[in-house]
Amino acid sequence: MKTFALLALLLPAVLAANINLSTYPLTADLRPGSYRLHWSFNVEEQSIRFAVNVSTTGWVGLGLSPTGGMPNSDIVIGWVNDQGQAFLHDRFATGRSLPPVDAMQDWILEDGEQEDGFTILAFRRNLVTCDEQFDREIQSDTARMIFSWNDADPIDDDPSQVMYHETNRGSSSINLLGGQQEVPTDPTDLQSFDITVDAISVPSDSTTYWCSAFELPANVQNQTRFITKVAPIIDEVNMQNVHHFLIYECTNLNSTLTGYSAPCSGPGRGVTGEMVAACISRGILLAAWAVGGGKFVYPADVAYPVGGDGNPRFVVMQTHYDNPNQRSDIVDSSGMSFFYTSTERTFSAGTLQLGHAVSSSMIIPPGAQDYRVFGECSSACTSAHIPEDGIFIFANTLHTHLVGVGLTVHHIRRNETCGDNGWKELEPIDQNLQYDFNFQQTVHLPELINVKPGDILRLECIYNTEDKDGVTLGGESTLEEMCLTFLQFYPRIDLSSCFSFISSTDPRAFQPFLSDSLTPEQRVALQTAAISGSTTAVENALNDISWTSDAVASLQSSVVNGPVIDFCVPQNPRRENVMSESFPNGLQPIECEYQAPDPRAGICDSGAGNVVANMMLLVVAITIGIMM
Known part of the structure; x- marks a missing residue:
């Protein structure tokens, strides 16, 4: 039966080629003039459709990569032979060689054709499949798409005889689920x-x-x-x-x-x-x-x-x-x-800027894998400015600099089931845990998000500084850091921005980090640098600290649990109408944290997804057996 199943994977599809690329609302030129990607998605059905239009009469490849390279990528390779038969194979690359064909074929060929020197293949798959080992989930994060092609079909249509792509390859960042389905x-x-x-x-x-x-x-x-x-x-x-x-x-x-x-x-x-x-x-x-x-x-x-x-x-x-x-x-x-x-x-639309104040008080230590910075709109701020029916967020732009690797816009609402004056975290408004500094798009959210008066909006930015020898401070330079997002919403209200920063005048600021991780001499040097107002002096003083993992953890804890000030800024702000709040114990605790549902629940339980896939292979395999 295993032999029959493998043969089933290698069968060509003889299709009535009639691919209408205009039915795909989203497009990206992965290599202008040579490789164009078309796609559409359906969040309710948890599915996505692709079509590739490539300047070749040979094979074409497309993949989802964790980093933009070939290793650990979920890849499809397909072609249309001289007889008009279309092939497509779901593969997984463990290295920089021809990836083997998966036992489970979750990328499904819909159509294929060649015309005027171009190969067009249309195919689909679910956003989440039951092949956890060899398929990558398609989420709202920035996807690193890799692509390749060759001007020759595999020898005898044998999927193990795919010729090397040479220089016909590349990678591109794309927000697959962040575009308008109907422009x-x-x-x-x-x-x-x-x-x-x-x-x-x-x-x-x-x-x-x-x-x-x-x-x-x-x-x-x-x-x-x-x-x-x-x-x-x-x-x-x-x-x-x-x-x-x-x-x-x-x-x-x-x-x-x-x-x-x-x-x-x-x-x-x-x-x-x-x-x-x-x-x-x-x-x-x-x-x-x-x-x-x-x-x-x-x-x-x-x-x-x-x-x-x-x-x-x-x-x-x-x-x-x-x-x-x-x-x-x-x-x-x-x-x-x-x-x-x-x-x-x-x-009428408005834009709300949310995040941490652009300030050198935002300190990101070296050697950190996932250091976190926060900025928020407080409950008092949204109560004062958001009408009873709320606002509806429809798009967003996330923004950090070079060491930013992920951002989440948290949505928090008071909920009595979470205890007295308890707070419950709702599904994130926006999240990108594969952030690409060079691909900062404004994305349309899959659904409108209703923010009500009294809600808390909290931006969380994640930074990776494992390859850094010194601290990274908040600031305007590309080599400094930011933690911002720009939420687009309606109806327009009298609120322009919300931002947070460490209350450095509070004696508890950055404690216990200052006491536990710095020598008395280092504390004096840092204090002197801060009083001087020189960012360079502050940076030099911080770089004299021994940034052990304990020191990094201590700073993180001190920032999260230490005194913070939130500012709530209306349009046309004046000193008398800017609201500020002090939170001496840091971020508002969340009694009921959001638990993302298992995307495979009900689909892959008890091997349901595998059973369906294997039943399809069984039917084809039996047919082959009869023919043989």
């Missing part, structure tokens, strides 16, 4: 305006934050318009240097400041520069983009209102340039396009 059609009256810098000379510093002030177009100022789509405009030669854009609506500017364009901080910026930079902390976030992101289309019933009577006429764009080689020849004209309609939609 709204553009309104018939769609117009656009651009916000871009004008051929600026980027400073040779390794990190530059550049602030530019603009006046909205006259037709937008005079009548409220409704933004339905935003898209980055990046000078192709500067793709490696443009790190992010943040664009804010400003109420504190006037027409005399329009056209200002200079570094956001530093000597010589003057009063004008200070007013422009002030918009970053006081303005209303209109749009955000980060490296690896693409265009963003609002849902069909949602738009971002801009302009019109009583609304801001001016915007400031903050551009982060990453210039690790400190080049002096970078000239840039990048920015963003805004597409709008005159027709109001059902819901």
Whole structure:
């Protein structure tokens, strides 16, 4: 029976080739002109469909990798032979050689064809299969897709005779479950305006934050318009240097400041520069983009209102340039396009920035595998700003820098079944435990998330510094760290941001870490450095510490359980309307933590999934036996 089952796996499929690629709403050019991936997914059915369109008449491969390399990857290899027969085999790579065919075939061929020198294969699989050993789960995390092809089919259609791909290979990060399944059609009256810098000379510093002030177009100022789509405009030669854009609506500017364009901080910026930079902390976030992101289309019933009577006429764009080689020849004209309609939609969108304050008080020690930093919107904050029916989160952008490896947006709600004044953690709003710094997309959530007044929103960022010799501090540089997320929601409310930081003026701050892990001399040196206000001095003092595993654990415990301050910032903040709360004992404990359901429960119990798969093989095997 094992021989028959193996033969069943090797049978070709003679299919009525009729692959309509337009039925796949999501696409990615893995290698432009040579390899294009199409896909769609169904969360309710827990399934995903793929189609690959590759410039070859030989075999093609696609895989899910843990790191972007071949080892431990879940791979399919398929082809269409000269007789029009399509083949597809589910495999698992243990190394950098031809991966063997799996005993369980969970990638199912739907169709295959060749036309004009291109091979198209359509196939599907469940997001979670019963083959725990050789299939990778498809989740909301960033997937590392690997791909390959060869211009020849395997010899005699033998799956063990797949020729080497040579240089026809690559990897790409993709959010497989983060796209819109139905992209709204553009309104018939769609117009656009651009916000871009004008051929600026980027400073040779390794990190530059550049602030530019603009006046909205006259037709937008005079009548409220409704933004339905935003898209980055990046000078192709500067793709490696443009790190992010943040664009804010400003109420504190006037027409005399329009056209200002200079570094956001530093000597010589003057009063004008200070007013422009002030918009970053006081303005209303209109749009955000980060490296690896693409265009963003609002849902069909949602738009971002801009302009019109009583609304801001001016915007400031903050551009982060990453210039690790400190080049002096970078000239840039990048920015963003805004597409709008005159027709109001059902819901007006807003953006909530959530996370840890960008501050050197965020200390990430070296040698840590999963060090964690938190930032939150407190229950008092959401009670004060969120209406009774709540808000609905529909998209999100997660953001850390180079040592960030995972982020989770926790959703916490009071629940009496969790004890007196108990708190229950709901399903995370967003989670990416395979975060890729170079692929920071705004993702549409699979379902709307209803956040109610009194809920707690908590961002958790995970960092891996096992290859670091020194500490990493919070800051604006790419080599420093951030812990932020940008939640898009409706209806729009008077809340701009929530952020947390360590209450360093509290004598209990960073205790017992300071007492247990530092010598008296090290404590004095760190205190002196902190008083000086020099980030470099603080960093040097911290790097003099012996960062043993116990010291790392002590700092983590001190941060989680030590005094923290949460700030709740409305739109157009003033000193008197910014809410702050002190939590002397750290994060609010969660009595009932969220327990993710077993995705295989009811599917693979008692070998149910294996039974179905093996029954299918048995039927084919019996047929082969009769034919033989």
